[in-house]
Amino acid sequence: MTADRWVVVALRAYVALFLVALYAPLMVLVALSFNDSRIIGFPWEGFTARWYGLILDSPAFAEAIVNSALVGIVSAAIGTALATALGLGFRHEFRLKKVLFYAIVTPIVLPGIAGGVLLLLFFSLMGVTPSLLTTVLVAHVNWLLPFAFLVLYPRLSRLDSALEDAARDLGATDWQVFARVIWPAIWPGALATFLFALTLSFDEFIRTIFVLGGERTIPVHFWVLVVEELTPELPAMATAIVVITVCLSALAHAVLTRTGNRS
Amino acid sequence: MSEATSARRAAVEARRVTKRFGEVLALDDVSLEIGEGDFFALLGPSGCGKTTLLRIMGGFENPSSGELMIGGRSVLGQPPYLRPTNMIFQHLALFPHMSVFENIAFGLKMRRETPGRIRAKVEEVLALVRLQGFESRSIDQLSGGQKQRVAMARALVNGPSVLLLDEPLGALDLQLRLQMHDELRRLHRDLGSTFIFVTHDQAEAITLANRIAVMNAGRVLQVGTPEEIYNAPQTRFVAQFIGQSNLIEGRVVEALPQRRLVVECAGVRLRCRSSADMKPGAPVTLSLRYERVGLANARGGADAVAIPSLIAERTFLGSAVRITARSASGLTLVADIADLEHAGPLSVGSPVELQVSERSITVLQD
Amino acid sequence: MTGIRAGGPIGRPLLLAAPASLWIALFTLAPFVLLVAVSFWVSGYYGTRPDFSLSNYARIFQNELYGLQLLKTLRIALVSTLLALVLAYPVAWFISRQALRMKTLLILVLFIPFWVNYVVRAFVWLPILGRSGAINSALLRLGVIDTPVDGLLYSEGAVIVGLVYVYTLFMTLPILLTLERIDENVLDAARDLGAAPLQVFFRVVLPLSWPGALAGCVMVFLLTLSAYVTPQLLGGPSGLMFGNLIASQFLGGNNWAFGAALSCVLVAVALAVLAAAGRWIKLHRVLGGAA
Numbered sequence: 001m002t003a004d005r006w007v008v009v010a011l012r013a014y015v016a017l018f019l020v021a022l023y024a025p026l027m028v029l030v031a032l033s034f035n036d037s038r039i040i041g042f043p044w045e046g047f048t049a050r051w052y053g054l055i056l057d058s059p060a061f062a063e064a065i066v067n068s069a070l071v072g073i074v075s076a077a078i079g080t081a082l083a084t085a086l087g088l089g090f091r092h093e094f095r096l097k098k099v100l101f102y103a104i105v106t107p108i109v110l111p112g113i114a115g116g117v118l119l120l121l122f123f124s125l126m127g128v129t130p131s132l133l134t135t136v137l138v139a140h141v142n143w144l145l146p147f148a149f150l151v152l153y154p155r156l157s158r159l160d161s162a163l164e165d166a167a168r169d170l171g172a173t174d175w176q177v178f179a180r181v182i183w184p185a186i187w188p189g190a191l192a193t194f195l196f197a198l199t200l201s202f203d204e205f206i207r208t209i210f211v212l213g214g215e216r217t218i219p220v221h222f223w224v225l226v227v228e229e230l231t232p233e234l235p236a237m238a239t240a241i242v243v244i245t246v247c248l249s250a251l252a253h254a255v256l257t258r259t260g261n262r263s
Numbered sequence: 264m265s266e267a268t269s270a271r272r273a274a275v276e277a278r279r280v281t282k283r284f285g286e287v288l289a290l291d292d293v294s295l296e297i298g299e300g301d302f303f304a305l306l307g308p309s310g311c312g313k314t315t316l317l318r319i320m321g322g323f324e325n326p327s328s329g330e331l332m333i334g335g336r337s338v339l340g341q342p343p344y345l346r347p348t349n350m351i352f353q354h355l356a357l358f359p360h361m362s363v364f365e366n367i368a369f370g371l372k373m374r375r376e377t378p379g380r381i382r383a384k385v386e387e388v389l390a391l392v393r394l395q396g397f398e399s400r401s402i403d404q405l406s407g408g409q410k411q412r413v414a415m416a417r418a419l420v421n422g423p424s425v426l427l428l429d430e431p432l433g434a435l436d437l438q439l440r441l442q443m444h445d446e447l448r449r450l451h452r453d454l455g456s457t458f459i460f461v462t463h464d465q466a467e468a469i470t471l472a473n474r475i476a477v478m479n480a481g482r483v484l485q486v487g488t489p490e491e492i493y494n495a496p497q498t499r500f501v502a503q504f505i506g507q508s509n510l511i512e513g514r515v516v517e518a519l520p521q522r523r524l525v526v527e528c529a530g531v532r533l534r535c536r537s538s539a540d541m542k543p544g545a546p547v548t549l550s551l552r553y554e555r556v557g558l559a560n561a562r563g564g565a566d567a568v569a570i571p572s573l574i575a576e577r578t579f580l581g582s583a584v585r586i587t588a589r590s591a592s593g594l595t596l597v598a599d600i601a602d603l604e605h606a607g608p609l610s611v612g613s614p615v616e617l618q619v620s621e622r623s624i625t626v627l628q629d
Numbered sequence: 630m631t632g633i634r635a636g637g638p639i640g641r642p643l644l645l646a647a648p649a650s651l652w653i654a655l656f657t658l659a660p661f662v663l664l665v666a667v668s669f670w671v672s673g674y675y676g677t678r679p680d681f682s683l684s685n686y687a688r689i690f691q692n693e694l695y696g697l698q699l700l701k702t703l704r705i706a707l708v709s710t711l712l713a714l715v716l717a718y719p720v721a722w723f724i725s726r727q728a729l730r731m732k733t734l735l736i737l738v739l740f741i742p743f744w745v746n747y748v749v750r751a752f753v754w755l756p757i758l759g760r761s762g763a764i765n766s767a768l769l770r771l772g773v774i775d776t777p778v779d780g781l782l783y784s785e786g787a788v789i790v791g792l793v794y795v796y797t798l799f800m801t802l803p804i805l806l807t808l809e810r811i812d813e814n815v816l817d818a819a820r821d822l823g824a825a826p827l828q829v830f831f832r833v834v835l836p837l838s839w840p841g842a843l844a845g846c847v848m849v850f851l852l853t854l855s856a857y858v859t860p861q862l863l864g865g866p867s868g869l870m871f872g873n874l875i876a877s878q879f880l881g882g883n884n885w886a887f888g889a890a891l892s893c894v895l896v897a898v899a900l901a902v903l904a905a906a907g908r909w910i911k912l913h914r915v916l917g918g919a920a
Contacts, residue, residue, distance in 0.1 A: 004342075004826050015723045018716065022742050025753040025794070028763050032756055041761030082649040089645030091638040100646060103653055110657075111855030111899055113872045114664070114892045120879060121667050121889065122660035138656050145649065161638045174639045182639070203746045206857055210879065219748045226752055226862065235756065238749045249744035253737075323817055343820040350821045356814035360836045369832075373823030421822065 026242065033235035040230050051236035061237065064221035065244075068202055071132050071217060075140035076148075076197035080190055082141070083148035087156040088182070108146050115142065116210030123211060131213035139207040144197040151196055151256070155189040188259035195252035202245060218244070272335065274299040274425055274457040275320055280329035282315055282481075289315045290326070291481040297474075299424075302451050302458045304472035306465060308504070312481040313461045314353075314429055320459065321350045321427050334424060344373070349423035353430045355414040357402050363389075363413050364398035370421040388420040391450070408439050412446070419454070428460035432467070444471055465505045469493065477501045494552075497538070498629045502550040509551040509596050510627075515543050524626065530592025533568055535624035548627045553585065555623035556598035558606060559616035566621035570594065577611050584609055588617060668890035677885045685890035695874070699894070702871040705785060705860075706853040709792040710800075713849050714842060716793065717800040722834070725808035736805075743798045751791050751859040758782040758790070758863070783865025791859040796852050800845035807841025808834070847906040851899055871895055 032040060036048035055061055086104070090097065107115055116139065123135050130136070159182065167177045205219040212220060218241060225234060275297040282290040290312045297303045305313040318324045319331060322343035331338055338346055349370070358366050364385055371381045389395050392412040397405075405413065411431065418426060428447075432440045448471065451458050462468050468475050469489040476486045477500075485492060485501050496502035499510060513528030522537045526547055535549060559569045572588035575595075579585075583601040586609055590596075598617060600606050609615065671680045689695045724735045742750070757763045758781040765777040781787060811834065819829045857872035864870070875895065878888030 007826065011719060011723055015720050018720050019738060022739075022794075022797075025750075025757055026742060026745065028757060029749075029753050039761055041756045041759055042763060042766035043761075082652055085645045085647075086649035088638065088640055089642040092640075092642035094642045094646075100650060103658065104649070106653075106657060109851060109899065109903060110661075111851070111872070111892075111895050113855050113857055113875050114896050117875065117879065117888060117892045118660035118664040119656070121663050121885065122656075125663060141652070142656055145652070149649070159638075164639050165637070168639075177639045199744070205746070205748050219746050222746075222752075223748055223858075226748075230755070234752070238752060241749050242745045245746050246741060246744045250741075253740070253744075321821060323820075342825075343817070344823045344825055348821075350818070352814045352818055354812070354814060356812060356818040358815060358818070358833060360833075369819070369824075370822035373828065417818075417822070 029235050029242070030239050033239045035232075035235070038232055040232055040235055051233040052240070054233045055237050055240055060216075060221060064216050064218045067132055067215045068217040068219075071136055071140055072198045072201040074133065075137050075144060075201045076194050078137075079141050079144045079148045079197045080152070080194045082145055083152050083193065084156075084186075084190060086149055087153040088178075090153060091157060091159075091161070104149055105146050107142050112206035115139070116207040119207065120210040129213065130211050132215040132217075135211035135213065136208055136215075136217070139211050140201045140204055143204055143207055144200040147200055148193050148197045152186075152189060152193045155186060159185060188255075192252065192256040192259045195248075195255050199245065199249045199252050202248060272299050273297065273332070274301065274334065275459065276330075276332040277316070277320075278330040278332075280316070280319065280326045280331060282312070282319065282324065283327045288481055290319075293329070293478075293481070293483050295476055295483055295486065297457060297459060299457055300455055302448075302471060302473050303460070304468040304475045305459065305461045305478060306463070306468040306475050306504075307478035308463055310480075311478040313463075313478050316478075317350075317427050317429055317459065317461050320425070321348050322346045323350075347423055348425045348427055349418035349421050350427040350429065351414050351418050351431045353433060355410055355431075357410060357413060357417070359402055361402070362398065363394070363400050363402070363405070366402065366413055367417045367420050369417065374421075384420055385416075388416045391419065391453070392416045392446070407435055408442065411435065411439075411443060415446075415450070419450070423456065425457045425459060428458065430461050430463070432462075440467075447471060469505070477504060479504075495538075495625050496550055497625075497627060499548060499550075499627055500629075502625070502627060507553045507597075509549075509553065509556070511549040511551060511594070511596075513547055513549060515541050515545045515547060518543055523621070526626075529590070529594035531568070531570055531590055531594045533619060533624060534566055534621040535626055536621060537626040539626075539628065541626075548629075550625045550627055551596070551619065551623060553597050553599040554583070554601065555619070556596055557618045557620075558598075558600060558602075559618040560605070567618050568620075570596070570617040570619065572596070572615055572617055574609060574611050574613055574615055577609060586615070588615055590617075664889050665893055667886055668893045670886040670889070672884045672886040677883075685887045686894075688887065689890060689894060695891070698869075698874055699871055699898070701785075702854060703898075705788060705792070705868075705870060706850050706856075709789050709796070709853045710846050710850045712789065713793050713797050713800040714846055717797050717845070718804055718842065721801050721804035721808055725805055725811075739798065739801060747795050748858055750795050751862045754787065754791050754794070754863055755782065758787050782863060783868065785864070785868045787863040787865075788856075788860045788868040788870070791863045792853045792856055795859060796849050799848045799852065803841045803844040803848070804838060805841075807838045807844075811837050843906060847902065850902060854899060854902075855895060 033051055034047050034049065035044055036046040036050075037044070119135065119139050119142070123130060128134055163181050164177050167181045172180065203219065204217075205223065208217055208220055209223070216224065222234075222237060222241060225231065225237070273296045277293055277295045280290055280293045281288070293312070293316060295316075305316060307313050315324060319326055320333070322338070322341055322345075325340065333347060343350075358369065361369070367385045367388060368381050371384060376384070385398070386395070389397065392415055394409065394412050394416065397409070397413075402410065402413070414431070432443050435443060444467070447458070460471070469492075472489060474486065474488055475492050477484045477492060479500050485497050487495075492501065493505055496505065496508070502508045502510065511528045511533075513526040513533070515524055516527045516532065517525040518541055519525065522540060524535055524537055524541060524547075526533050526535060526549060528549065533549065537547075541547065559567075570590050572590045572594075574586050574588050576587040577584060580599065583599040584603060584606070585597060585599050587595060587597050596617060600609065607615075667677070668685055669681050669683065670677055671682050671684060720739075724732055724739075727735060755762070759765070760777040760779065760782075762782070764781060765774075768774045769777065816829055816833060819833045824832060855872050856870055857876055860868050860870040860873055861876075864873070871891070872895075875888055875891045878884040878891065882888075
């Protein structure tokens with residue numbers, strides 16, 4: 001019986017330690033972003049906010065934010081639309097449904113590198129110049145489409161088709177049924193999916209880096225700076241990115257959980 | 264409140280058990296004695312605390328205060344795996360990743376029995392529940408009734424002195440449930456251990472148990488044999504929860520020797536016996552089962568009271584006819600008349616003379 | 630289509646599925662076929678030209694370097710996966726036993742670090758493991774060492790730490806979901822039948838949570854297998870993985886055909902792992918059961 005209690009205490013301590021270990025590196029990062037030192041690291045040389053000033057003044061950083069937002073919104077919109085149509089189709093039974101499902105899910109299991117490489121080859125062959133709203137956009141839609149589908153489909157399959165039967169009985173065409181019966185029921189779920197897809201796009205790096213043109217997204221911008229030179233404002237930029245992505249994800253999470261059951 | 268069981272040793276005894284879940288009082292000062300070899304029912308509606316009490320006996324909850332003894336020894340704080348009890352859970356809780364054999368053998372394995380003895384005992388108990396040959400089946404291949412019997416076997420193979428059953432038959436259809444009743448009775452008879460089971464079904468409690476505790480809102484209201492509970496309910500709740508009763512308000516007019524009373528109810532004087540002394544003028548509530556209200560005939564006897572009434576409603580029940588009749592003075596009674604041969608037409612509006620004997624009325628204590 | 634319109638969900642399924650299917654066919658499947666094709670082409674300093682040659686694959690299988698690199702990658706992936714399993718399992722178990730409010734809170738607390746971009750989360754280890762990082766400076770302050778330890782960063786170990794840190798949630802979540810589905814009554818039954826807490830865990834909980842643990846392992850293994858960012862940042866020369874090898878053929882080198890072949894090898898390994906695991910759990914059930 002005492003052994004019983006001991007295990008409970010040890011487990012609790014372990015979980016606490018685990019969570020601390022999870023957050024500690026990020027805390028260190030935030031701390032260092034205020035470090036008045038030329039190197040990224042210790043010792044602590046004093047408090048300063050000038051690195052943030054550097055970041056916020058940097059036109060490249062601002063541009064990266066705009067690029068990420070742009071490609072994010074467009075790719076999330078496209079992805080959500082495709083996923084919605086696909087999800088509605090999946091409510092039926094048809095041949096090759098299983099095959100199609102595996103095809104959709106492929107980008108998730110395909111190594112990220114391979115996903116980037118195959119697009120690079122494809123676009124070179126097609127002679128497409130890499131740019132934000134062409135090649136990068138495609139890469140992002142590729143990545144987020146299966147996730148959008150997996151999030152949206154459970155919500156679509158819960159729709160009661162008796163409502164559609166009733167509408168059709170009263171003379172509505174398929175499109176009218178969609179616009180007046182289905183869409184009003186699913187738009188919160190679609191919104192949640194859109195936001196979730198947006199966060200996926202924002203965070204996407206590995207596929208993006210292969211099909212990149214001249215415009216950088218946030219993760220790419222950060223990466224390039226890290227790889228070129230470990231300048232002291234990097235922790236500040238990293239912290240800024242943390243704040244942006246966490247807020248965006250928190251929003252998506254809130255909308256996801258409030259608009260339907262969690263998957 | 265507890266019946267005299269001094270002749271037998273108490274298998275399980277709860278003394279002043281109270282259980283709180285946060286703000287909610289699940290059990291309120293419950294004391295109960297369950298004798299060895301009893302087939303004991305904890306009967307009550309949802310939320311009355313019966314399952315909580317059972318779980319406390321099994322060791323899955325600890326009482327907030329009070330004492331619990333099994334076999335004469337206190338088991339407070341003792342975890343389930345050290346108690347001489349075994350439980351059959353409401354939804355059976357069979358191990359999904361194990362076969363029938365492995366499920367049943369689990370308890371024996373925990374006690375480190377040798378493989379030879381395990382095999383022998385499992386075979387024995389499978390024969391007992393009539394599932395021979397099912398050893399290697401996986402759980403999801405079984406029907407509802409078969410799963411039930413595996414759950415019973417799994418508990419019984421350990422030879423517990425007390426078997427706890429948590430609404431074990433709730434999920435079964437009527438046919439299967441009646442079959443299981445027979446199985447349980449047979450097992451109880453053959454094994455001679457103490458069975459304690461929880462149910463909300465009063466018909467089940469009456470047919471299976473030899474003693475019943477009726478519970479409501481965390482309290483034990485009455486303990487007794489099925490006959491006692493049925494024929495002499497002590498409280499309004501018990502009278503209404505088991506069978507169907509007329510509840511009649513009245514006032515004591517005369518207090519006769521041996522606790523016999525004459526009570527006036529809505530202008531009619533009824534004779535009854537009370538279990539406590541009562542004074543004239545005291546208000547009482549009487550309980551009178553529908554089927555104990557008869558039609559006046561010569562066999563009535565001196566203690567029967569005749570009540571001329573007019574039939575207001577009539578319902579055909581199949582085995583009886585249920586009439587609601589009102590006397591001239593305003594006393595309304597519901598009667599289930601089974602003896603239809605000598606009853607007459609019993610149509611609405613026709614007069615009828617009801618007969619109530621002294622022994623058929625119970626004086627409620629609340 | 631004339632005649633009586635049947636009831637049920639609206640739309641013609643093939644029509645509805647078409648846009649997404651076309652997208653996938655055009656932008657995932659076709660490029661994939663191209664990838665396999667290019668792996669048989671030949672690259673040189675003149676560029677890449679179509680061919681049907683096994684020279685790339687020959688080079689991969691004959692030159693020890695690539696085999697060793699693949700083995701090292703598999704090793705790192707395996708170690709990271711097992712480490713993640715051991716670290717995440719108790720956390721998942723703890724959370725699954727909490728009451729709903731605490732559980733939701735803990736899951737949220739668990740999620741938030743994973744909402745941070747993974748490039749940042751890998752980067753974060755530089756100022757911790759580096760010469761002037763948190764660990765070294767702490768050890769110096771405490772007087773445990775005189776000069777900063779160099780080996781913490783730019784090593785295989787650093788990569789493993791980074792990978793486990795980045796991908797642990799993918800292990801915790803599936804295990805948690807499976808543990809949730811274990812009926813509390815089954816655990817009570819085990820205790821009722823004489824099992825002490827440790828026995829309940831090993832004989833009932835562990836076997837029943839096995840599918841979730843496997844799903845988590847598969848996911849983490851696949852992710853760590855194809856890692857690029859973490860080894861590039863934290864690995865130094867000794868911690869480079871297969872992903873870095875592939876990337877260097879394209880981003881810097883001009884050996885696209887060879888890079889394609891390497892990619893195909895990586896994909897083949899990933900598919901092999903999936904196939905092996907798929908025999909134990911139904912993959913489409915893990916991913917949500919849409920099929």
